[in-house]
Amino acid sequence: MTPRRADSAAAAEAELVARLRAGDEAAFVELAARHQAAMLRLASAFVPSPAVAEEVVQDTWVAVLRGIDRFEGRASFKTWLLAILVNRAKSTGMSEARNVPIGDVGSAVDPSRFDAGGAWSSPPRHWVEESEDRLMARGLRGRLEATLRRLPPRQRAIVILRDIDGLDSDEVCRVLDISAGNQRVLLHRARSRLRQALEEFIDA
Amino acid sequence: MRLLRRDPLACREVVELVTDYLEGSMSRGERRRFEAHLADCPHCTGYLAQMRATIRLTGRLEPADLTAEMRDDLGELFRRLRDEER
Ligand SMILES: [Zn+2]
Numbered sequence: 001m002t003p004r005r006a007d008s009a010a011a012a013e014a015e016l017v018a019r020l021r022a023g024d025e026a027a028f029v030e031l032a033a034r035h036q037a038a039m040l041r042l043a044s045a046f047v048p049s050p051a052v053a054e055e056v057v058q059d060t061w062v063a064v065l066r067g068i069d070r071f072e073g074r075a076s077f078k079t080w081l082l083a084i085l086v087n088r089a090k091s092t093g094m095s096e097a098r099n100v101p102i103g104d105v106g107s108a109v110d111p112s113r114f115d116a117g118g119a120w121s122s123p124p125r126h127w128v129e130e131s132e133d134r135l136m137a138r139g140l141r142g143r144l145e146a147t148l149r150r151l152p153p154r155q156r157a158i159v160i161l162r163d164i165d166g167l168d169s170d171e172v173c174r175v176l177d178i179s180a181g182n183q184r185v186l187l188h189r190a191r192s193r194l195r196q197a198l199e200e201f202i203d204a
Numbered sequence: 205m206r207l208l209r210r211d212p213l214a215c216r217e218v219v220e221l222v223t224d225y226l227e228g229s230m231s232r233g234e235r236r237r238f239e240a241h242l243a244d245c246p247h248c249t250g251y252l253a254q255m256r257a258t259i260r261l262t263g264r265l266e267p268a269d270l271t272a273e274m275r276d277d278l279g280e281l282f283r284r285l286r287d288e289e290r
Contacts, residue, residue: 159262
């Protein structure tokens with residue numbers, strides 16, 4: 001998004017929030033419509049079923065409607081909203097350790113693909129000139145979705161927030177209440193898994 | 205991941221540093237060392253290109269649009285809460 005477009009989107013959102021504070025139903029529905037799908041997807045990272053994810057989203061809107069006067073506008077509305085959602089989703093869906101478990105040292109690439117000196121023995125195949133549209137159309141979309149669903153909750157949440165919803169790393173840290181270092185480690189694991197899925201799809 | 209040694213990076217290390225590189229969280233020295241490896245290694249250059257493509261393609265998994273039914277539900281939720289407060 002260009003800065004100008006981001007600015008005008010932010011201005012439009014601020015206006016909707018102001019109208020919501022004043023009790024405007026249409027503004028609420030418009031705000032909810034903007035964020036509902038992203039919220040459902042994010043909630044799904046933490047809870048066992050789509051039905052529970054819907055409940056969590058609904059609870060979040062209740063909390064937002066009751067607490068909109070406490071929104072101070074220091075963070076963006078979206079960051080504030082998603083942080084509420086994640087808190088609710090976590091307390092509903094799971095109890096996860098706050099930090100990456102020690103000993104969890106999954107590697108980005110299967111170690112058997114390197115020789116004893118650490119150089120590639122089975123390098124990734126060179127990028128084929130197939131268009132990305134075509135790759136997605138012939139099944140990559142489903143493969144990426146499936147890989148995303150199998151990631152551990154926080155890894156999945158981070159990919160959703162960073163790479164699909166377009167939040168920056170500071171915003172993700174705020175929404176998920178994690179450190180910048182932790183965010184980077186989890187993002188690395190998640191993207192590495194997705195890349196592997198992409199490679200397997202292309203090589204198949 | 206911090207690099208303590210000055211030896212050239214091995215490919216096995218490069219793949220673990222890709223995110224630090226893309227996030228801009230490397231020191232200048234780390235970055236130089238990383239880019240020096242890429243300059244000599246078409247495989248890791250290809251790997252980085254795949255990682256960038258992965259990020260782009262994942263970004264296309266946009267969530268579905270809201271249905272009219274969901275919009276109605278939201279409006280109803282709003283009115284219910286407003287009425288409760290009276
Ligand atoms: Zn290499």
